[in-house]
Amino acid sequence: MRRIVVNAELSPAANTGNAPGGVGHSIAHESAHKHVRGTAEYVDDLPLLPGTLFVATGQSAKPHARIRAIDLSAVKSASGVIDVIVQSDIPGKVDVGPVYLGDPLLAGDLVEFIGQAIFAVAATSFEAAQRAAVLAKIEYEELPAQLTIEDSLTAQSFVLPQHQLLLGDPDASIETAPHQLSGEIFVRGQEHFYLEGQISEARLTEDGGIHVISSTQHPTEIQKLVAEVLAIPLHLVVAEVRRMGGGFGGKETQAAPLACIAALFAQRNRRPVRYRMPRRDDMIQTGKRHDFLNRWRVGFNREGKLLGVDLQLAGKCGYSPDLSEGIVDRAMFHADNAYFLNSARILGLRCKTHTVSNTAFRGFGGPKGMMAVETFLEDIARQLGMDPLDVRKANLYQPGADETPYGQKIEQHVLPILIERLEKSSDYRARRIAITEFNNTHRHLKKGIALTPVKFGISFTAKHLNQAGALLQIYTDGSLLINHGGTEMGQGLYTKIQQIVASAFGVSVNRVMVSSTRTDKVPNTSPTAASSGTDLNGMAAKDACDQIKADLVSFACEHFNLAPAQIIFKNDLVILGENQLDFPAFIKLAYINRVALSATGHYRTPKIHYDRATAKGQPFLYFANGAAVSEVTLDCLTGEYKVDQVDILHDVGKSLNPAIDIGQIEGGFIQGMGWLTTEELLWDEQGRVISNSPANYKIPTAFDVPEIFNIELFDEPNLENTIHLSKAVGEPPLMLAISVWAALRDACSSTTNYQFSPRLDTPATPERIYWALQDCVAFNKTAAVKPGTTEEDFNVTT
Amino acid sequence: MRFVVNNVPVELVDVAADMTLLRYLRSQQNLMGTKEGCASGDCGACTVLVGRQGADAMVYEAVNACICPLGSLQDCHIVTVEGLTPAPGVMHPVQAAMVECHGSQCGFCTPGFVMSLAGLQLAAGNELAKADEDTQRAAVIDAISGNLCRCTGYRPIIAAGLFVLKEASLKEASLKKTTLKKPAQTARFVQNWVPNAPLAGTGGAPADTHNRNLSDGASGYWQPHTEIELQQLLVEYPHARLVAGGTDLMLEVTQQYKNLPQLIDLNRIESLSEILIGSDEIVLGAAANYSALEKTLAELAPEFVALLKRLGSRQIRNRGTLGGNICNASPIADAPPYLLVMDAELELVNSKGGSRRELLAHFYRNYKQTSLAADEYLARIRIARARLAQPLKLFKITKRYEDDISAVMGAFCWSGATTNEFKIAFGGMAAIPKRASVTEQFLTGSNWCVSGDVDEGILAQACELLRSEFSPLSDVRASAAYRMAMACNLLKKACYEFAAEAFGKVTEARLFHHA
Known part of the structure; x- marks a missing residue:
């Protein structure tokens, strides 16, 4: 807070077109002025069309059951109810599973989680629909329910087959290693808690088609599923999204059922339909980040270097596959985080449970994979009496030790330099000494510190998604309109696209308008996910710019009799040899001379491939990197704690917009901190979500932000040819928050004089910290305790 | 009813008693800048300013529109994000x-x-x-x-x-x-923004005292101005619900979609929101909101005021009241443990005007059950000044520091080394907010502190007694075992601090400044 270092803020980046606000400038979010005035429109803010119906769904009260009988008469006769539908009322496809089948839009005679939609009600008001939806009489025949990862492992019940990565001979390496250890950690999931809940509005068109306005990260999938559910061709469906009030992965697949049900009612009743989930329904009925149970066996040498790793990652997928194939894959691809494992077996399991189907969430499995390696590297450090930072550094990928368990070689070794810089700038070593001094002089308060890195692979692991399209139109007044396949959820994608287009023509950003994402403008789009929004859509937009620019240049060459090099677009002008025209005048001239002023751009990511059969390939074009140092203080009597200071150095390549990138880093970090500290997803023994409202599920507030919060960009260009040599930034910073968890564990470990690292499952709530401290007490009782670290160091009731 | 929205006077004749401000703004004023994020007062996306005529100027406070009954806003100036500036082109x-x-x-x-x-x-x-x-x-x-x-x-x-x-x-x-x-x-x-001109057109409030926001006979929102009017309303509408801040009651509307056809609002009765500082006691009006208590009690009850900052958000504290916190009878309410160790006395008044006094400790009967009769209301809470002056420790254990419901709330009051009288109460440890009478008695008669040194053996015995007195539950906020451990450790924490402070020794710094 005291020192915000923003490298590029005050000096325009070198690669801009020099007009105000182009690439490299920290311009404000394109909607910032509307945000602060309350004029930015979200779906629920659209003026209501006459006759609009509102939707609620009747929810399963059992986690796993056959439906014996269902009586909807009270629902149908309730005040305001216009229409009620069950599965058999769906004219087209019933299943809205995004990749694999398994997600019926409305349950048939089988329910598989508490909250699953069994029927849907359309009524004249939101409240009428909600009141009616609870009036059904449903008879269930209960079936045995699997509610936990352990249940699923016992039953060997999975939503998809397992997958395994293999590097070298891990069994032999572990066996012959000088040291071995084994362990496990349970990493709990996370509720997205986007501030705008799920919502869709469907409007019937004159051709019997549907215009869906949705808060979704994946408009093309909305279009496809609505068409399939209604049994109409895709060209009759338009999906549109101007902005979301937050997405974080939660609106990649989870927005579709709302759109489909709204469309169904719109078709049946020939009325507009708005389906908004109130917060409680959203927290019960939509998927979350997966819980993971990670187990390992590792071998290492006296220097703390890993020799072999045998790792099992079991993700709690819920009742259906949804995106769990890719999510568990990504957990496996990030089980190494930034470290060379030497030899490894990484087994990914997709556990079936009778709970809501878990889904994408910023990091997409990556964070859960990383937690394993970060845990056992610390355990190794404690066993060897080393600082965990030194063990982490010793294991970093470097030339010669650069092969990942999936066969991709690490080419750009950013982290060794980055960590060295951060270690110095954060004064890690001196603070480590000061912390030891503090801990020796305080009875109940203990401090901890940790530096953890992040290496995050950029590209969709599903290869075909690594493409994007854009549509650029220039009008005769010199104003530009760009449309692309990406969606705006607050991450600043529209702003960056605006900057990219402005820079391409050397015009100021306010000449460029980015319009809402629509499937009838740019078709067959990929979800805005995997941090890829700018990488893909930025390149597609630039391709469209380059095409029009090429036509404009060849027109100008002919018209003014100039060579291409004499034509320069900059400062809102077009330099034409000795002469110049302002941009609108030049465009007008081009139009008069019949130059095409619109173009579609396309981009597909090069180089990437992955072969599931051999579990080898290059799934990522490049890696985004970063590291964070966190310092915490905890109270041993209660387990309460606070984060005192955080220092971050993060690699975004050449930043397209430092202010937006820093916003992503800060926001991702705090969201990650919430995941690992206060946000606790809980189910009761019947399988009911009991963390179902913001009153009992606690995301961070302003108070939780560390008072000293230093963020710096690692200002080096991407070696890969990405848009203006930038790097993706959406997801990677979330995992920087692992440093907070590691610092808490470090503080716990201090009570054993760093001889023992207690198990610390996440989220590390005050209660979990307290019990970890009790494990430290137990350790001190049994181990040979060094002087000064007796139980009396912190007084504990056992 | 009459009020002003963004400087425009509004007059409504037929308002549903349970209409929330948020629903009104979005559905009838088309003011879409105010958002619904949770409809439970937890996220603040619906925050607006509500201005009331203060002693010499309008006083504006932030409130959650989602759980604020529109009926409570008679004569108020509501400012939404659209109304912050005189023209769309100007920014606040x-x-x-x-x-x-x-x-x-x-x-x-x-x-x-x-x-x-x-x-x-x-x-x-x-x-x-x-x-x-x-x-x-x-x-x-x-x-x-x-x-x-x-x-x-x-x-x-x-x-x-x-x-x-x-x-x-x-x-x-x-x-x-x-x-x-x-x-x-x-x-x-650098421009001095002043709030829009106050309440043009609403000067001279009408003289009628109730049935202001009249609907049909069966439903209505009443804002009596005196306790006598309130008592008449209680007779006339025995099924009406009482609403003060509405921060809990309105969740029945926004979360359970219930109708609350009859509401009697306590906010306009001066005698119920007064805070009187007497020489022997302080008398807190049950309908005084937390923000008012913070301002008035900052010097007299600093520990309590510090706790209030963690009791709820600023928006909640601008609406929520001590009376609501007590009568809601939640076992995890934050104020009752404090009031229990203060031996707070409640003044309960019935519809005939008869009043009785009862110690808060006797008021709670069972889970969510109190001694409040159907036609009674809580009027005032009394605390002796002598008790206020005694050393006090309040601790609140939560997952999140701000705006979170307690896993355990501990209140400890000690009369000092000479008399050595202990008062201990917990929230979150039983079906009701409860005094630890057995442990209190034990410590009161013990030699737990000798010249500032704490006898760990005696504290351990006290913890054993706590374990026999309480059997907390496991729920979404904490396990029973953690709650029990916290009750014991908070007692120890309090004792360490009491002892050190009494004998002028240095206490170990707290992790957080307050509570």
């Missing part, structure tokens, strides 16, 4: 600062933050403008304690808040620290 300093500091990402929570910070700016005097950065930061964080943002990580929003506070004594040099922009670019913030 908070809005400008939010843009400059990159304080919005998805933008959905933004209007709520803008309104909370605008409320802070209105309330902040010169003193805060000149205060050091730590004080200012604390004020900003307090102002936005009820606003959740999932995108930004808050840092730029805090920066925007600091920027606006500093603006009153604008010194370019000091701006560098808190904004991302060069000082020269900030010049346009």
